[in-house]
Amino acid sequence: MHIRFPRPLSLKPRLALWTDGNAWTNWSRHEAYLRSQPKWKSHQIASVAEESLRIISKTTPIDRPEFQCRGLVVGYVQSGKTANFTAVAARAADVGYRLIIVLSGIHDSLRNQTQKRLDLELAGTGVDWITLTDETTDFHEPEVADGFASTGTVLIVAKKITPILKRLNQWFGKLEGRLAEVPVLLIDDEADQASINTRGNRGDPSIDPDTAPDDDTAPSLTNALIRDILRKIPRATYIAYTATPFANILIDPDASDILVGEDLFPRDFVVQLPRPDGYVGTEELFGTSARGRDVLRSVNPADVKALKSEQRRKSGAIVVRGALDLPQSLADALLTFALAGAIRLLRGQPGKPHTMLVHVSRLQQDQLRIGEAIEEQIRAWFNHESAEPGVLRRMLHSALAGLGAVELPCAEEIILEEAVTNLARLEVVVLNSTTGDELEYDVKPGRQLVAVGGNRLSRGLTLEGLTIAYFLRTTTLADALLQMARWYGFRAGYEDLIRIWTTEGIAQWFVELALVEESLRNSITALNKAGRRPDQMAIRMRAHSKLLLTSKNKSRMQTDDARSWSGEGPQTILFPLYDRELLERNVNLASALLQKYPPTQDAHGGAIAHDVPAEDIALFLRRYEGHPNSIAFQGTEIADWILERAEVGELVNWTVFVASPQRERQVILGGRNFGLVRRSLQSNESIGILIDPRHEGVDLYGGPENYRAAAGYNARAMREERPTQQGLLLLYPLDPEPLRVPVQAVLGLALSLPRTTDGDQRFVVNRGVRHE
Known part of the structure; x- marks a missing residue:
């Protein structure tokens, strides 16, 4: 095959972004294709347009004679990452990239699926595309390796396995000397799989003359081949795509190998894709947005x-x-x-x-x-x-x-x-x-x-x-578990039919994974708001109490920050329904607290007590007895943390809110009646979600109405606005009838916690990056 690469485009002077003023020919044709598809709505196409432009604009301008750009794009599992990198590839061709390689997983089924889509939506609609792979054929070195001419953007969709990467690497070896004229974009789909170096790096004899290059200390083979391909390209951009980027963020930012060059740490940018409309993910099925859904069935x-x-x-x-x-x-x-x-x-x-x-x-x-x-x-x-x-x-x-x-x-x-x-x-x-x-x-x-x-x-x-x-599939790794859960995606017209049969333990893992994902995405947003690159400011990831974020050989740069509940909203969702005496002690504990600090205000579907000292809140949390397997709410540890913050003037003043719906079924707490809150069992001892999000704003200026969002109330925004001195304890006296226990009430607890100065949460960070 005779390959024709276009000559480099002459870029117009940069305005606000280096891509400004570009003629978006391929993107416009791709956009027209999307508009012709009934499943694509106008606002969804506008989002793809905006995000793909944002990503390509964060890459290094290609008019530079040499550059190595490294980036990371974080999506959601089964949420449209392919749509995004297809649009990015179209824009890349428009700004002058002359070769685009997509590494699409390690299985034929995924590579074939990706090839078919790119053929249809990109090469089939764009201008002068040359494809070196097709739906049934992976990459083979073309007959005429050095066939550059003035037109055409070359597209390769290849499996990320060593035989294919070796072919690519050998081809690039033969192109040496010509590659200065060929800007190359390498898109690594599922980039936390296989791409990560799980071994070492060979020493540099110029630094350590006593250590010769040694295969025993070489990087793992897939990682080494990707790095070596990029090392051969003078003008290269590498963009990693994944929904589970823990391993990518924990790459050593300074790692380099004497033979294959620098590692794949995304030093130039990390972009968090927005949650698409209609997407059903961890948050919707297991997080705070899952309240009211009847999804889980116990095995x-x-x-x-x-x-x-x-x-x-x-x-x-x-x-x-x-x-x-x-x-x-x-x-x-x-x-x-x-x-x-x-x-x-x-x-x-x-x-x-x-x-x-x-x-x-x-x-x-x-x-x-x-x-x-x-x-x-x-x-x-x-x-x-x-x-x-x-x-x-x-x-x-x-x-x-x-x-x-x-x-x-x-x-x-x-x-x-x-x-x-x-x-x-x-x-x-x-x-x-x-x-x-x-x-x-x-x-x-x-x-x-x-x-x-x-x-x-x-x-x-x-x-x-x-x-x-x-x-029922178990694992010790958070990233693997999230990828195994194929129930994520778009369910227009049948979202209410989703049901998941699993064990209570696995369900609890996913409840906490909703918090892990939220923390990661918040940290990426904070990085970009600060205008920093990932090599300048650490991305903090909330640790999971039961699972490793990724395998140990992918996370050698991991280090832990101190435990903090800053900005969190922990709640009890698992209850010891088998222990009647314990349940009654918890109700009596709440009654005693309200006897000491009786509510003085009725509002927002409950009663509010103001000016409760941190010491009494901490004592209450220590005495409250939750389920022994509870992950999401750890009363004694939270109590210790509250007292630590109180010593520096934070969380010193507390509000207690008791939810009290207008219902005939009631319970007496602290000498007054409160309506019982109805929650249903999702599995044997779990209710799924306890809190009503509007309640996190009951003591804030203007109340919850100031924090209305399209889908209800923005609890996260309430915590962001909460003064650091002011904590909120939420008490939910639950109706025992749907929980099938013979007691007067089951007491559920939640906290709404402000941002404190000790950090966002318990974080995992890359120790090779400055922590701020």
Whole structure:
């Protein structure tokens, strides 16, 4: 193949940005394509336009004779990162980049998916694109390596595996001497996977003459190949894309290797993409925005044991279990999936993909066994229906009741009839290298798929129309867990049908991960507001109490900051409902506090007591007894921190708010009646979300109404505005009836905490970057 690269464009003088005044030919054609697609709304296209321009403008001007630019773009899992880097690639071609390489994951399925999209939306709509890869063929060195001419932007979409990277590296070796004329953009999708150096760097003999270059101290191979490719390019920009950037942020900013050059730390910029409209992520399913959603379903330990192979502790040997009788929880999930598909069809969504995720084990033998058991169960149900007509309707009727409050598009009988038909449509695909099964949404768009898998479902691959997830996969790593959760994305018209079957422990991990993600994104925003580069100011990441943010060999530069609850809103969501005496002690504790500091104001759906000293709040938090497995609320530690802050004049004055809705069911606290707050169980002992966000503003100037947002109340803004001396304790006397406990009330607690001078939260930071 004869490759024709364009000559460098002559850029107009810079105005506010170096990209100002550019003719956006490729971007304009790509934008026109997006406008022709019904699924793209005008405001979404405007956001892609703005963000892609912001990113390309942060890169180094390409009229410089030599540069190495390193950046990072942080999105959300399954949230439109591909749309963003497609737009960035279009703009890159317009400003003069002559070769664009996209490293698209480590699996063929993801690379092929990305290639198809870029062919359609970029090369197929733009001006003079030359593609060296196609939907079925990865990168091979072209026949004429040095085929530069005056027109065309070259596009390569390659898997991020060592054989392909070696081909690219060898090709660049042959282009040496010509590359000064070729600005290159390298986009690294899923950049926290494989790209990170998990080993060392060879010493520089000019600095340490006693240490010769040594393969034993060399960087890990994928990382070394990417670095070596960039080292060969005089004018190179590297942009990493990921939703889980913990490992990228923790790269040593000073790391360099004598043979392959500097590492991939994003020293020039980090951009946080905005949360897209209609996106359903950790915050919506497990964070404060999850309040009122009926999403979680609990899987008991016996079901987990039945589904997973046993691993011997001493030998490490895997003991594969025999034939599987489908546990009731997975059977319930399957029936609910058939119902969800029926409801979608009757809502007027025919011909749309609909998927259920079954992610239990990384072992292929487990995946095959579960896939076979699901197929056998569906056959058994229909055999039972043949012998006893109507039994399937009764089973689905029970599943419909378990689905909870969902707006039904028609009469229940019609839904049940369609659900029986839909159950027969279910197709089980086991996604691993043994089966070779594929999703095939493009050629079979109306499939009702039960996708069973492990590692292939763990990153990048989009499960379209996902409603039901059965998720038991465990890990010690926060970034891996977030990537495994394929239930994130856009669910227009069926967001209310999302249901997740998992264990209580995994659910609690995700509740805390919502806080981890929020902290990371806030820190990136603070970096950009300060006008600093990532090599000038550390990005702080909230540590997870149970999980590592990323693997230890990717986080050697990690160091911990001191624990702080600055700017947080901790709340109790897990309750020891099995311990009646403990629950009653907590209610009596609240009663005693309100007896000592009786409320003097009724407002905002509750009663307010002012001017409570920090010492009494700390004593109350120490005496309050929560669930032993609670992650989100740790009373004794918070109490210690409050007293530490009080010593320096912070958090010295407290307000206590008692939520009291107008209800007949009441409880007496401190000698007066309070309405009981109704919360439902999400799993055996968890209510999901306790707090009403407006309550965080009850003691602020102007009240909660000053902090209204499009989706309700902006609790985060309330904490930002809260004076450092002023804390807020929120008491929620919960109605015991929906919690199924025989007590007068169950006491839930929350805090609204201001920014204090000891830092935002307990942070993990890169010790190689200045901390401010």
